[in-house]
Amino acid sequence: MYEGAVQDLIDELGRLPGVGPKSAQRIAFHLLASDAADVRRLTDALTQVKERVRFCEVCGNVSEDDLCRVCRDPRRDVSVICVVEEPKDVVAIERTREFRGRYHVLGGAINPIESVGPDDLRIKELLSRLADGSVTEVILATDPNVEGEATATYLSRLMGPMGLRVTRLASGLPVGGDLEYADEVTLGRAFEGRRVVGA
């Protein structure tokens, strides 16, 4: 509907996840009205990300070096590996400051509908990290949904015979939430995983 360059930009923006035609138009006109320097900063950031960012050779997290920040850090505990689906999960866990081990990023979860099988994930790389026996615990921190659970189950069966401690993050009520708003599955899990309190 627009002339050349404006329409091209709207089309390109509309290909981004979560950006519909209306948002694409809104962003395009925002950029059209912005200073050239602002738009330049955005294009530079885009170019830089493709030029500089790659994936950590050990854990698969995003990195600007061969090894990511966590794998480079000598203070991190090498005996525990936390397995996650995506780099953004690493960030979410780092934010808690609860975990001092290392990560392994699978690059997704087993999802037959989207034809993502075990071979499409970084599972071989995970097993080779476990080969030398220095890792004693693997925490399965895949998403608490169907695909994440399936992936965790698959991995726990695979690692069963290895004599490792294999754990899964607890499911239960979100802290700060209202019990009455919890869905049945979550509430069911909270019962299952109930703990003894007091002495």
Add this chain to the structure above:
Amino acid sequence: MYEGAVQDLIDELGRLPGVGPKSAQRIAFHLLASDAADVRRLTDALTQVKERVRFCEVCGNVSEDDLCRVCRDPRRDVSVICVVEEPKDVVAIERTREFRGRYHVLGGAINPIESVGPDDLRIKELLSRLADGSVTEVILATDPNVEGEATATYLSRLMGPMGLRVTRLASGLPVGGDLEYADEVTLGRAFEGRRVVGA
């Protein structure tokens, strides 16, 4: 939370209208996983838009030439001008194929809260287009909200003494909608603007 380039991109994307921190992160990782050629197409579109797109010297619509597509078109009726707030309104009206005149894009609406006054809009340019007497009707198609109504009222008073036909788009029930879901103001306007039907 992320290393350099990824965080820079998330920050830049987060400055775009309607893109929150979570969407910015999602888009950044989408781009990280995309082909370099796809990202290149996006950066090219951004660069092109700033290099090639400017505003029509006559109507203020976006254009890649001195005159926009509508102002260049000799088949358009020069005696009617439709006044709109933004270029995207031109696109919305063009889509109806109802209007064969020309446009005038104000670049916004009078909004005292955001300190946008009449001098910040392309009103002087509109008046100079009316000076030679070739225009006989001005259709005020600013948004049907407080700012748009105020702008239309301001313009209609300004043009009152000029002997022009000044009209405003009809307010009423959206076609295809449900009467019971219309807000009171819209329903009130629909009553006010009711028309005689039948012979």
